[in-house]
Amino acid sequence: MVAHVLRLRFDLLLGGLRGEPDHVIRVLVGLVAAAAAVVAAGWALLSLESAANTTAMVVTVFAGAAVTTGFAVAPLIAGSADPLDPRRFALFGIAPGPLAAAVALASLVSVPMMALVALACCAAVMWGAQGAPVAISVVSAVISVVTCVLLARVGLAAAALFLRERRSRELSGVFLVGILVVVVPVGVFFASLEWRGTVPTQLAEAANVLALTPLGAAWALPAAVVSSEMNAGASALIAVATILVLGLLWSWLVQRLLTTAERPVAVRERGGLGWFAVAPGNAAGAVAARSIIYWARDRRYAVNVLIVPFAALLTTVPLTIAGVPPALVALVPVPIVALFFGWLPHNDLAYDSTAVWLHVVSGMRGVADRIGRLVPIILVAVPTLAIGIPLAISLHGRWALLPGMVGVCACLFFSGLGLSSISSALTPYAVSRPGDSPFQQPQRTGGTGVLGQAFVMLGALAFSIPALWWAWLALTKDVGYAEPALWGGLGIGVAVLSIGIAVGGAVFNRRGESIMEFAQAG
Numbered sequence: 001m002v003a004h005v006l007r008l009r010f011d012l013l014l015g016g017l018r019g020e021p022d023h024v025i026r027v028l029v030g031l032v033a034a035a036a037a038v039v040a041a042g043w044a045l046l047s048l049e050s051a052a053n054t055t056a057m058v059v060t061v062f063a064g065a066a067v068t069t070g071f072a073v074a075p076l077i078a079g080s081a082d083p084l085d086p087r088r089f090a091l092f093g094i095a096p097g098p099l100a101a102a103v104a105l106a107s108l109v110s111v112p113m114m115a116l117v118a119l120a121c122c123a124a125v126m127w128g129a130q131g132a133p134v135a136i137s138v139v140s141a142v143i144s145v146v147t148c149v150l151l152a153r154v155g156l157a158a159a160a161l162f163l164r165e166r167r168s169r170e171l172s173g174v175f176l177v178g179i180l181v182v183v184v185p186v187g188v189f190f191a192s193l194e195w196r197g198t199v200p201t202q203l204a205e206a207a208n209v210l211a212l213t214p215l216g217a218a219w220a221l222p223a224a225v226v227s228s229e230m231n232a233g234a235s236a237l238i239a240v241a242t243i244l245v246l247g248l249l250w251s252w253l254v255q256r257l258l259t260t261a262e263r264p265v266a267v268r269e270r271g272g273l274g275w276f277a278v279a280p281g282n283a284a285g286a287v288a289a290r291s292i293i294y295w296a297r298d299r300r301y302a303v304n305v306l307i308v309p310f311a312a313l314l315t316t317v318p319l320t321i322a323g324v325p326p327a328l329v330a331l332v333p334v335p336i337v338a339l340f341f342g343w344l345p346h347n348d349l350a351y352d353s354t355a356v357w358l359h360v361v362s363g364m365r366g367v368a369d370r371i372g373r374l375v376p377i378i379l380v381a382v383p384t385l386a387i388g389i390p391l392a393i394s395l396h397g398r399w400a401l402l403p404g405m406v407g408v409c410a411c412l413f414f415s416g417l418g419l420s421s422i423s424s425a426l427t428p429y430a431v432s433r434p435g436d437s438p439f440q441q442p443q444r445t446g447g448t449g450v451l452g453q454a455f456v457m458l459g460a461l462a463f464s465i466p467a468l469w470w471a472w473l474a475l476t477k478d479v480g481y482a483e484p485a486l487w488g489g490l491g492i493g494v495a496v497l498s499i500g501i502a503v504g505g506a507v508f509n510r511r512g513e514s515i516m517e518f519a520q521a522g
Contacts, residue, residue, distance in 0.1 A: 031111065038115045042122040049129035054204055056130055057223035057230075060123055061207045064144060064219025067116065071148040075155030082156045086257045096255040104250065107149050120145050127222035136225050143218040143239050150246035157253035161260065211235050214242040283364050287372025291348075295376040300351060300431070304344055305380060312336040330395035331405065331475075334388045338409035339460055341381035342416015346423040346456040348373050349515065350431045360516055366508030370421040370501045377417070385409055404471035404482035407489025411467040414493030416460040418500025425508040427452035428518055463496050464489070 041063075048056040075082075084103045086096075094102075107113060120141035127137040208230060211220030217238035224232035275289035295301045312333035319329045349356060359369050389409060393402050429452065467489030474481035508515070 034111055034115060038118050041119055045119065045122040045126050048126050053130060053223065053226050056126065057211075057220065057227065058203055058207045060127075060223060061210050061216045061220045064123070065210050065213070065215040067119070068144070068148055068151065068215045068219075071112070071116075072151040072155055075152055075159050082160060085160055086157070086254045087160075087260075090258050096258055097251060099258075100251045100254040103254070104149055104153055107153060108145075112152075113145075113149065116148055117145055123219070124222075127226070130222070130226055132222035132226050137222050140218055140221040140239075143221070143243060146243055147214070147218055147239070147246065150243065150250055153250050154246060154253060157250070157257060161253070161256065212238060214238060217242065283368035284371040287359070287364075287369055288375035291373050291376045292379070294351070295380075298351070301376075308337055308340045308344070309333075309384075311340065327396050328475075330392050331401075334385065334392045334405065335408050335412055337388060338381070338385055338413040339416060339457070341377060341384070342413040342420065342460055343453070343456050344420070345373060345377050345417065346420040346452055347428055347431060348420070349424045350428040350518075357516060360512045366425065366505030367501060368505075369508055370425070370504045373424070374417055374421065374501075381413060385413070398479070400479045401471070401474055401482055403486035404467075404474045407482075407486035408464065408467045408471045409489075411464040411489035411493040412460055414490075414497040415463040416456055418493075418497040418504075419456040419459045421497075421500040421504030422507060423452040423456050425504050425511060425515070427455075428515070463492055466492065 045060070045063075048059060084106055086099055086103060089099055089103075108117070123144075124137040124141040127140070128134055207216075207220075210216040211224060211230060212234055217235045220230065220235050221232065221239060224230035224235045275292045276286065315332055315336055316329050319332060320326070389402070389405050393399055393405060467485050470481045470485035470488060474485060
């Protein structure tokens with residue numbers, strides 16, 4: 001059976017070279033480009049034979065972890081059909097266990113996997129020249145390849161089960177933003193290091209941490225054996241445990257696929273629903289999808305978001321004029337951005353105008369409305385802060401303050417969102433109507449607008465005082481206070497956000513008639 005599956009896989013691979021001449025030329029060009037990339041990467045690995053152990057370890061661990069992450073994420077983003085989908089073999093009556101093993105083995109017959117095997121072999125040869133035992137180098141290469149194979153299979157199976165009917169450009173955009181959130185901070189960290197002909201200490205420490213994760217443990221195994229500063233036993237245990245967990249998960253997914261009917265292709269026509277096809281099929285998901293569409297198309301939201309970074313940067317001008325050191329000024333804008341992002345939804349309900357009646361008359365729970373309205377600002381704020389925080393720390397020059405900065409920004413942002421969830425339902429005030437100029441402000445008959453704005457802004461600052469204080473102590477006295485700032489800020493922020501959503505939902509339920517009157521009067 002395994003031989004039959006492998007033969008089918010070879011036939012599918014060779015089938016890519018058949019067809020129209022233009023198609024064949026494109027495939028051949030792609031194969032040549034892939035081969036060139038593999039040769040360049042393999043030569044780079046082999047050139048590390050005479051390098052220091054630390055240099056070889058850092059390059060191997062980071063490159064291996066990046067490759068492993070790619071095999072995990074690519075199936076979720078690509079959206080292509082899996083030629084080895086276990087459901088294609090359902091009619092042959094093969095047991096789930098043997099079928100899972102056969103499909104995983106046949107997965108090696110593909111261009112990405114062949115490139116991975118070549119790179120793993122180059123890494124094994126390089127570590128052999130570095131003094132690592134041949135057996136350890138070979139085992140490391142095998143475990144690394146098996147981990148990537150299982151990650152790819154698990155990703156493809158999960159996509160087939162849960163994402164096929166919702167695969168769209170919106171979902172792919174979310175994944176790409178997630179990759180951006182990871183890649184940009186890492187790039188900023190690398191660019192800020194001072195190499196001076198050797199591997200920076202911070203980079204070596206980061207590689208040591210990555211060697212104790214499922215992404216880098218297998219690749220780091222030869223380095224851990226060679227170096228006395230690394231824990232070879234822990235890396236080996238994590239690498240083996242990763243394979244066992246992925247193997248069990250893959251076996252369970254195969255069994256689930258064989259007992260689940262494949263969704264009809266016609267379901268993919270729902271892709272025209274855009275964000276509604278991506279969001280969860282519940283009340284909060286519907287509100288989130290509608291809010292994302294509003295944020296993307298309504299100029300009033302765009303103006304609010306664009307003002308935030310400019311307002312934060314303006315605060316640096318008086319500080320610079322006053323003679324505050326540039327290293328300290330660099331830390332100021334990002335927390336202000338986090339505060340304003342948390343403050344922005346404080347009147348989100350008013351921007352709906354009369355459309356809010358959909359939420360009221362449908363009997364939607366207030367909590368669902370509160371959660372759904374926060375999704376767009378989270379999708380905007382998280383990537384912005386993920387890029388801004390490392391940039392600020394890089395300009396400051398002390399990466400040890402990174403946890404404190406994350407804690408402060410998280411506390412300000414989450415606290416603002418929680419209080420905004422209350423203010424939006426309790427004290428909405430008139431804004432420019434849909435289609436009007438974003439800078440046109442209607443007349444207000446009361447002071448509720450000022451009260452709501454102050455409540456959110458000052459409340460978020462008040463709840464963030466502990467995190468701000470710990471971060472200040474980390475900056476001026478002992479950097480060890482950065483950790484309390486991180487966990488304290490996250491804890492306080494999440495608590496305020498949860499309580500704010502619950503209270504705001506209760507207020508929304510109680511004030512349904514008043515909200516309708518406000519929408520009609522606006």
